[in-house]
Amino acid sequence: MRPTSAQVAKLAGVSRTTVSFVLNNVEKSGISNATREKVLAAAAQLGYEPNAAAQSLASGSSATIGLVLPDIHHLYVDSFLSRVVASVSEEVRRHDMKLLIETVDRGDTFGYQRLAKNGRIDGMIVVNPRENEYTVLAEINRDFMPLVAFGSRRRSQQTCAEFSTTSSDNFFNARLAVKHLIALGHKNIGHISFSSDSFTSVNSRERGWLAALEEHNLNARDIRESADLSAESGYHACLRLLSKKQSFSAIFAGNDTVAFGIIRALIDKGYRVPEDIAIVGYDDIPLAAYGAVPLTTIKTFPEEHGRMAVKTLLEHLKGISEPNHQKFDSHLVIRESCGARK
Amino acid sequence: MRPTSAQVAKLAGVSRTTVSFVLNNVEKSGISNATREKVLAAAAQLGYEPNAAAQSLASGSSATIGLVLPDIHHLYVDSFLSRVVASVSEEVRRHDMKLLIETVDRGDTFGYQRLAKNGRIDGMIVVNPRENEYTVLAEINRDFMPLVAFGSRRRSQQTCAEFSTTSSDNFFNARLAVKHLIALGHKNIGHISFSSDSFTSVNSRERGWLAALEEHNLNARDIRESADLSAESGYHACLRLLSKKQSFSAIFAGNDTVAFGIIRALIDKGYRVPEDIAIVGYDDIPLAAYGAVPLTTIKTFPEEHGRMAVKTLLEHLKGISEPNHQKFDSHLVIRESCGARK
DNA sequence: CTGAAAGCGCTTACAG
DNA sequence: CTGAAAGCGCTTACAG
DSSP: OOOOHHHHHHHHTSOHHHHHHHHTTOGGGOOOHHHHHHHHHHHHHHTOOOOHHHHHHHHSOOSEEEEEESOTHHHHHOHHHHHHHHHHHHHHHHTTOEEEEEEOOTTOHHHHHHHHHSSSOSEEEEESOBGGGHHHHHHHHHHTOOEEEESOOOSOHHHHTTSEEEEEOHHHHHHHHHHHHHHTTOSOEEEEESSOTTBHHHHHHHHHHHHHHHHTTOOOTTSEEEOOSSHHHHHHHHHHHHHTTOOOSEEEESSHHHHHHHHHHHHHTTOOTTTTSEEEEEEOOTTGGGBSSOOEEEEOOHHHHHHHHHHHHHHHHTTOOSOOEEEEOOEEEOOSTTSOOO | OOOOHHHHHHHHTSOHHHHHHHHTTOGGGOOOHHHHHHHHHHHHHHTOOOOHHHHHHHHSOOSEEEEEESOTHHHHHOHHHHHHHHHHHHHHHHTTOEEEEEEOOTTOHHHHHHHHHSSSOSEEEEESOBGGGHHHHHHHHHHTOOEEEESOOOSOHHHHTTSEEEEEOHHHHHHHHHHHHHHTTOSOEEEEESSOTTBHHHHHHHHHHHHHHHHTTOOOTTSEEEOOSSHHHHHHHHHHHHHTTOOOSEEEESSHHHHHHHHHHHHHTTOOTTTTSEEEEEEOOTTGGGBSSOOEEEEOOHHHHHHHHHHHHHHHHTTOOSOOEEEEOOEEEOOSTTSOOO
């Protein structure tokens, strides 16, 4: 049905070997220009496209990379992850490779192994691995294929060295955000996290919040609630926080999407932002400047970050095998929700 | 290196045929339970995972579907598309298939054909095809693999019947949104579109806006600007609209993200929303209720829509070949930005 | 109920 | 500079 390399070879009057050499630009094969032209013309005439499965089987590589997402629900509600997917997709494509999107359930060790063994992909990028997954990932990197963990670096140096990571320093940035609030005079600063703290990134931001408080001898350990990625969950978490009757004058939100919900809850309850309660978010999502109160937030760079993960992976695929740890700088973007202005 | 079916066969003391039958649950093969157990045990012991390329080459199908996105940049700024990706991913996975993400450049006919011929995927879902791509898509559906167009139905019945589509009625819904504004007494209702009108969906919403105006003998043809998906572009489009010095009391925004930018621009220029200028958006993105002014908008169902596209495609893959056209209902969600309340 | 064997469409030493 | 042939790891009629 679809033309095969044999048909191209026949039409061009050469062997399949030659067709393969020409189409794959094998340097050392020394194909004459005349032969090359004939092959190319024949392939074009037949509309020939190599069968990827056959190529993969024969060559042992699939020219595909896998992007493993922690939980597909994240994509529904938060824009950070979609920007990662977009940039990874773009970068993969720029290198003439394909992108397979995978989800692995919470702690499903076999899921990772299946993916590593079935030969569909040559390498994988794992977004926001959970604390209990590092062991499997290290095994995969050692035994099967290069792997880059995106978005979090574990505290333990030792485990971390086992595969490459690209991360921004969630701990440092969260601490920075909270210190900004402290510098503005806030003493009671709550925190609403954006997901389960089994995710390293969630966990690190929470630790950053606590660290900033401790450095300034503040205690706000109990002014804390968990949301679950969506603005709606942030809204409800904020209501729960308010119902505790603890006093606080600022909230550090685990991410911007949640911050949107928090701000709406505060407004609905008659608080002014930032006059009564100040807010700092995290991520600088595209809508951050366009909400009810333009959001002061930690700007992250998911696109650059995604591209870097792909580049690192491709280097490993080319044979550079020393794991490395890329760090991304972030910085505070000051808008109105923190009260530093006006 | 990785175990093969031959090794499993050897360990279980059976032939590779039997291994294949057991692992693929071939019904009519009548494998005895004892044999089945032996094979399963051997496979588990070796950690056997079938090689996907070999399976694909031998069986002629890849158990993978391709999701073709119109322009990866959409993922960066607008949440609609990411919700589609998420739901498609989830549904594909539910059916034990894999998802390949593809981008095809504007009008790149060969890109589609390459994808259709290289054997990586068994079928494709094309999100928001452009007007000039329908011919290639019809060819692919006829000659290579089932294809479902997501998100738009072409006006011409004839072309449309050539492959399945799932769509919501952008024209109808846009018209509904604008009629809502008219019912509230607005006479001069502008429109800011969210992308190039080479996309059927963009085009249809604009036509819906015009149709509503015409039905009520209103003319606002010139109160129109184009944005480009982001809130920021909506902000600037709104500034351009304001600088025209035409009078208008309402704007129909091509999507919610753009509406966020529009509202911010109006507030910055001293207008009150909805008192001075009313806004209706489109999509009901997760943040729609959490912006500066809770947004009245057309609620769409990208998740259900994505799942339906997958289901339709899978039916075609099973042999049901009659193209069908799924329609998704939408409805107006009334919040505050239109001024119907308070 | 099970196995020997052909074949899927490529790549890649190897030989000349 | 080019070709014959083995082999990648599966599936699937076919034979028994």
